Amino acid sequence: MxxxxxxxxxxxxxxxxxxxxxxxxxxxxxxxxxxxxxxxxxxxxxxxxxxxxxxxxxxxxxxxxxxxxxxxxxxxxxxxxxxxxxxxxxxxxxxxxxxxxxxxxxxxxxxxxxIVMLSPGDFALTTGSPAERRKFADMVLSQISRSYLEELVEYRRALKQRNKILLDGKISNILDKDMLAAWTDALVAHGSRVMTKREEFLSDFQETFKSAYSTLVESGEAPGLYYEPSFGSRDSVQDTFHKELERVSRVERARGATLVGPHRDDIRFVLNDRSLKEFASQGQHKTFLVALKIAEFHYIRKMLGxxxxxxxxxxxxxxxxxxxxxxxxxxxxxxxxxxxxxxxxxxxxxxxxxxxxxxxxxxxxxxxxxxxxx
Ligand SMILES: Nc1ncnc2c1ncn2[C@@H]1O[C@H](COP(=O)(O)OP(=O)(O)OP(=O)(O)O)[C@@H](O)[C@H]1O
Ligand SMILES: [Mg+2]
CATH class of the missing domain: 3.40.50.300 (P-loop containing nucleotide triphosphate hydrolases)
Known part of the structure; x- marks a missing residue:
């Protein structure tokens, strides 16, 4: 367009x-x-x-x-x-x-x-907190998939409500268990779909990203990006999510906040098998970012036509x-x-x-x- x-x-x-x-x-x-x-x-x-x-x-x-x-x-x-x-x-x-x-x-x-944007704030994508990288994945996915955006909105709503119940419980010492269970179900249902889509996206995006990177750098550098969910799951994401919430339930009540789920996901950026954040030079960070943006362009165009x-x-x-x-x-x-x-x-x-x-x-x-x- x-x-x-x-x-x-x-x-x-x-x-x-x-x-x-x-x-x-x-x-x-x-x-x-x-x-x-x-x-x-x-x-x-x-x-x-x-x-x-x-x-x-x-x-x-x-x-x-x-x-x-x-x-x-x-x-x-x-x-x-x-x-x-x-x-x-x-x-x-x-x-x-x-x-x-x-x-x-x-x-x-x-x-x-x-649209694909590259602005000064984006330089935090490779150097900043996991929230920056989640924002990147969400921006691409929201533009290519309406259902993803809707799941994300619902997930955030459930997370907010669940956090409120946990926090109220912590302050008043009375936990509304029925409400907590209801919002936990909503959190798990929407959150599992968000995680599954992020996983699919990042493995699919990998190739587009590698070829974008190779157009900017002569040779000899092997970049990669990997989904790092807040918990790994061997069986269904939904079952594992429930089990993880049970496992941390005591700590969640003590802290008054939800401690596992896609709001804690990260994406690991690597260059030649080493973490970008810890080992890359300033210039490599910048090239990595530009490659991400060029790949974002190609990926969105491919998915949306x-x-x-x-x-x-x-x-x-x-x-x-x-x-x-x-x-x-x-x-x-x-x-x-x-x-x-x-x-x-x-x-x-x-x-x-x-x-x-x-x-x-x-x-x-x-x-x-x-x-x-x-
Ligand atoms: N609501 C507002 N009403 C009027 N002016 C505003 C408002 N919000 C921001 N500004 C001012 O508008 C001006 C233009 O901002 P803008 O960010 O577009 O500048 P810019 O041309 O991109 O500058 P730079 O080269 O420094 O990035 C700034 O002086 C900013 O403080
Ligand atoms: Mg400006």
Missing amino acids: RFKKVQLENFRNHSESSLEFTPGVNLIIGGNAQGKTSILEALSYVCLTKSFLQQSDFTVPKFGTDLFAIEAAMEGDRSSLNHARIVYSSGTGKKYFLNRNEVRRSSEVIGMFP ETPVMLLDDVMTELDYRRATSTIGVISGLGQTFITATDMLSFDEKFLDTVSTRYHHVKEGSVVYEHVGI
């Missing part, structure tokens, strides 16, 4: 901005704090119904206002046209309209307009020059790409020769100038 245009109203520092896009590379150029990332954030709202920066909706309306709106037009790989309108006000909350019909559940939209849009925020500052240009070179050939950069000087247009490029200059929350080519 590709974005054809977008209009922002009171979105961050943009009062009213309107942009038209090329199917090739869209370079969003401007100094610091002028409103570049905000444009990518608005596109992420269209695709994911929320901010990719994981910010709450109420932070988004332009200071001094209490509502924002986004309108966007998208074209699918098979030429289908879609129009999205998102409006938010502090009083009525957020509403998403697709072709003028209100969308009630975000799972109806997520996956229709697939729809080409994702790539959003690259600030890669010129996060990656060294050589890595940034080779990354942009590879990614810009894949499909529609959005790249933010503080200036055009650091930008080597040579690798963009073969794709159409459109420049959008942003200043103080306005798009001051748009042009094609240099």
